[in-house]
Amino acid sequence: MSDDLPSSKLQRGGIIAKTGIRVGARYAAHHLKQVITGREDAEAKSRLHRDNATQVFKEFSRLRGTALKLAQTLSLDNAILPEEVVDVMAQAQYQVPPLNRSLVRRILKQELGAEPEQLFARFEPDAKAAASIGQVHRATLKDGTEVAVKIQYPHVRDTIESDLGIARLFAERFMSKAKADNYFEEVREKLLEETDYLNEGRQLDAYHARFNGDKYATPKRIPELSTGKVLTMTYLDGVHMDAFLKRNPSQEEKDRYGQHFWDFFHDQIDHDHTVYADAHPGNFLFLPDGRLGIVDFGCIKKSPPDFFNNYIRLFDVHMDNPERLKEIYSALEMVDPTGEDQQTEAEFLAFCAAFGDLFLSPYRTEIFDFGREGFDRDVAKYAREATRFTEPRGSRHFIYVTRLHVGMYRILMKLGARVATGGGKDLLRDYLEKTGDAA
Amino acid sequence: MEPDLFERRERAAEQAASLYGLDPQTFTWAAWADATGEAEADLKLLFSTKTAALRWFYTALPERIGRRLELIPEFGTFTLAERYAQYVYTALDLLDSQREFVEKTYRRYVIETSGTHAFASGSAAFFRKTAGSDTRIPDINRPFMPDFVFDLMGHAMLRLVAFWLEDESDGSGQTLAWVDKTTALFQEAAYSGVADRAVDLLKFIYQFLRR
Numbered sequence: 001m002s003d004d005l006p007s008s009k010l011q012r013g014g015i016i017a018k019t020g021i022r023v024g025a026r027y028a029a030h031h032l033k034q035v036i037t038g039r040e041d042a043e044a045k046s047r048l049h050r051d052n053a054t055q056v057f058k059e060f061s062r063l064r065g066t067a068l069k070l071a072q073t074l075s076l077d078n079a080i081l082p083e084e085v086v087d088v089m090a091q092a093q094y095q096v097p098p099l100n101r102s103l104v105r106r107i108l109k110q111e112l113g114a115e116p117e118q119l120f121a122r123f124e125p126d127a128k129a130a131a132s133i134g135q136v137h138r139a140t141l142k143d144g145t146e147v148a149v150k151i152q153y154p155h156v157r158d159t160i161e162s163d164l165g166i167a168r169l170f171a172e173r174f175m176s177k178a179k180a181d182n183y184f185e186e187v188r189e190k191l192l193e194e195t196d197y198l199n200e201g202r203q204l205d206a207y208h209a210r211f212n213g214d215k216y217a218t219p220k221r222i223p224e225l226s227t228g229k230v231l232t233m234t235y236l237d238g239v240h241m242d243a244f245l246k247r248n249p250s251q252e253e254k255d256r257y258g259q260h261f262w263d264f265f266h267d268q269i270d271h272d273h274t275v276y277a278d279a280h281p282g283n284f285l286f287l288p289d290g291r292l293g294i295v296d297f298g299c300i301k302k303s304p305p306d307f308f309n310n311y312i313r314l315f316d317v318h319m320d321n322p323e324r325l326k327e328i329y330s331a332l333e334m335v336d337p338t339g340e341d342q343q344t345e346a347e348f349l350a351f352c353a354a355f356g357d358l359f360l361s362p363y364r365t366e367i368f369d370f371g372r373e374g375f376d377r378d379v380a381k382y383a384r385e386a387t388r389f390t391e392p393r394g395s396r397h398f399i400y401v402t403r404l405h406v407g408m409y410r411i412l413m414k415l416g417a418r419v420a421t422g423g424g425k426d427l428l429r430d431y432l433e434k435t436g437d438a439a
Numbered sequence: 440m441e442p443d444l445f446e447r448r449e450r451a452a453e454q455a456a457s458l459y460g461l462d463p464q465t466f467t468w469a470a471w472a473d474a475t476g477e478a479e480a481d482l483k484l485l486f487s488t489k490t491a492a493l494r495w496f497y498t499a500l501p502e503r504i505g506r507r508l509e510l511i512p513e514f515g516t517f518t519l520a521e522r523y524a525q526y527v528y529t530a531l532d533l534l535d536s537q538r539e540f541v542e543k544t545y546r547r548y549v550i551e552t553s554g555t556h557a558f559a560s561g562s563a564a565f566f567r568k569t570a571g572s573d574t575r576i577p578d579i580n581r582p583f584m585p586d587f588v589f590d591l592m593g594h595a596m597l598r599l600v601a602f603w604l605e606d607e608s609d610g611s612g613q614t615l616a617w618v619d620k621t622t623a624l625f626q627e628a629a630y631s632g633v634a635d636r637a638v639d640l641l642k643f644i645y646q647f648l649r650r
Contacts, residue, residue: 101517102525103619109532110610117512125513155612 069132069191098127098135099153107151111230119225123149131282133194133298138235146235147222148295150197157195164188175391186396190277194298197231203297204233207276211267215260217291236293238285241414251418258370258417260292265408266424269431273308277301277400279407281414301400307332309435311401315428318353318360325353333395348389355382359409362421363428370409371416379409448485448495449503451475453537455492460540496537497549501561504529519576520626522569526562527596527618531603531611542604549597555590556597563593576629584629595621616643 099107104125108116116123120139127135134152141147164184175183193199201221208218219233226232244257261284268275278299285293303311310331317324326349329335335349358378362368369375412419454474458466466489472479486492507529508514508522517525534541549556567589570576576584603614620643 100521100524100619101513102521102528103615105511105525106528106615109528115511117510125516154610154615 069194098130099151101125103154104135104137104151107154108149108230111227112225120147120149129282139232141222141225145222146237147225147232148219148235149225150231150233152195152197152229157192160188160191160195164191179391182396183392183399186399190299190301190400196228197226197298198228200296200298201226201231203300204231207294207297207300210271211264211294215291216264217285217287217293218297219295236285236287236295238287238293240285241281241411244286245415251416254415254417255419256290257286257292258412258415258419261408261411261415261417262419262421262424264292264294265404266427268404269312269427270434272302273305274300274302275401275404277403279404279411281411284411299400299403301397301404303397303401307395307397308401311398312428312431312435314356315360315363316432318356319363322353325349332398334393344389348393351382351385351389355386358382362419363425366420366422367418368421369416369418370412371418376413379413444485445499445502445506447477448492449499451477451482451485452492452496452499455486455489456496456537456540459493460537460543463543493540493544494548496540497545498557498561500530500533500558501565503533505565507533518626519570519573519629520622523566523622523625524618526565526569527599527622530562530596530600531614534600534603541600545600545604550601555593559590559593559597561593562596563589566592570629573629580629592625613647 104127105116108114108119112119116125116139121142121144122140124138126137128138128148129136133156134150137149137151139147139149164187168180168184201223204219204221208220212218212220217236217238219236222232222234264276265279276294276297276299278296283294283296285295287293310328313324313328314332317328326335326337329349329352330337334352335345337345339345361375362370451471455466455471458470458474468479468482468489471489471492472482475482477485486495504526508525511525514522514525534545549558567586570584570589599614599617602617603611606612606614608614
């Protein structure tokens with residue numbers, strides 16, 4: 001496999017189209033077989049999903065960059081895809097084929113001005129993890145500090161425009177141009193930010209100052225070995241969720257980490273309308289000392305105060321003030337009180353009310369069991385139902401704010417953690433009191 | 440440890456290139472001796488003429504690159520593509536360290552020289568030796584790697600440097616893409632099949648020509 005990722009729209013579009021044709025042909029063959037034999041083979045269908053997802057992952061791994069990031073987002077933030085697809089695509093979090101080692105040396109030399117042997121006491125030439133935008137190597141500084149060195153793939157920034165251009169071709173089939181402009185601008189801005197490691201370094205510094213402590217561990221940036229394309233930070237020694245679960249941890253252990261996830265979300269509420277927006281399992285580590293390790297600070301979302309305060313106010317309207325549902329959902333651009341088809345608007349508001357009630361049900365008990373039978377299925381059911389309403393709705397700022405919220409729920413459900421929700425509730429109420437009536 | 444003769448010559452040639460790169464008129468024996476800390480008489484023992492030193496900067500490149508590759512701890516575990524790419528990147532680093540000199544003289548001292556330049560033949564020897572010692576290449580593929588292939592690669596190396604000198608893309612991205620794609624293609628051909636890699640390269644060439 002070539003290590004220099006294809007960056008032009010032509011090259012990348014070709015790979016995506018080829019993958020689409022292959023996957024489509026497999027599904028067509030499966031359905032044909034089903035028509036001919038007249039029976040539904042569940043095992044064959046599951047195998048088909050897995051094979052197709054593997055094919056998609058393989059091709060998108062070649063592309064790396066934005067395409068892989070978008071595929072990963074689609075698979076992890078959306079409950080409508082089959083479980084087999086989600087499982088395979090989850091590999092995109094940390095199992096992309098790494099760059100060749102000579103190119104790694106080249107990038108380090110270009111960015112930091114010296115060979116790895118001169119920069120570090122020890123540098124591991126093989127990547128420890130490789131994801132959509134860059135890969136991570138372990139190293140030891142000359143003073144003995146263990147570090148992680150994150151190296152950005154060449155030309156990743158160039159892939160943003162070409163991949164978003166391709167994605168828009170699909171998106172404009174089911175949303176208006178104005179809406180697509182709005183959403184795509186939000187995604188574009190965030191992706192550009194994610195490819196600026198100097199910006200990520202500043203965000204890392206801010207989160208380290210605020211969150212590193214008894215509950216959470218965040219890396220410390222090493223500024224003298226960091227540039228726009230290389231980010232060196234202290235190493236966090238922990239395992240990802242899959243490895244943690246493979247060890248068959250006790251319920252108590254799962255609850256402890258689950259509580260940290262829950263608290264991490266709520267501890268950010270009063271934080272200048274800014275949240276960590278990349279809550280997928282690859283960005284969290286389970287540390288042996290019981291702390292939750294948080295890595296990758298490329299995707300931090302700072303929302304306009306009005307949007308953020310109304311988003312938080314959803315907690316209040318669902319819990320205590322349902323008469324304000326329409327007002328707040330309208331302010332968040334989820335429903336249009338002046339739209340021509342008020343019947344659809346009313347149906348969608350009813351849908352929001354029901355989904356919101358389910359989503360906020362953890363706050364209605366002192367201890368909520370995210371592994372509770374049927375909770376994940378009910379959430380997935382609503383996510384599927386959302387597709388009934390043809391055009392995507394809501395302010396562009398939802399895209400990244402809900403990534404944290406939905407991502408956290410997904411992690412908690414997979415962990416099967418029981419969480420004490422009271423502290424989060426108090427923080428939400430304090431914040432709402434402080435900010436007054438939004439909308 | 441005392442520097443060996445090669446190291447002394449290398450240091451002197453680097454200084455010669457640096458002085459010449461700044462301004463050919465100021466490249467005198469005296470200025471050169473001053474810059475290197477060597478006596479003029481000693482410099483004359485290292486190089487019979489000033490031009491010989493400038494030419495040596497290029498002819499000794501394969502040896503200079505080889506010495507640097509020996510310092511890379513994991514080089515022995517590199518794949519064929521990684522070794523080839525590392526050779527090229529190291530060459531570009533050495534040339535880039537005297538960029539002004541190279542821009543002034545590369546064409547005259549290397550491209551327009553008569554016969555096969557030592558940079559090309561030395562590079563070909565490296566490519567040949569590296570492939571010859573790579574146990575991951577199946578014996579059945581070796582007949583498809585005759586000597587002229589490596590000679591061709593040696594000449595391609597000269598052209599690649601000329602291309603790199605004109606490359607204005609961010610971080611010489613176009614040059615890196617060429618290196619990556621051609622070394623990956625060669626490795627795939629040597630280790631197994633070639634079809635996918637050839638298509639990849641052809642696509643890149645097509646895209647490149649359209650720009």
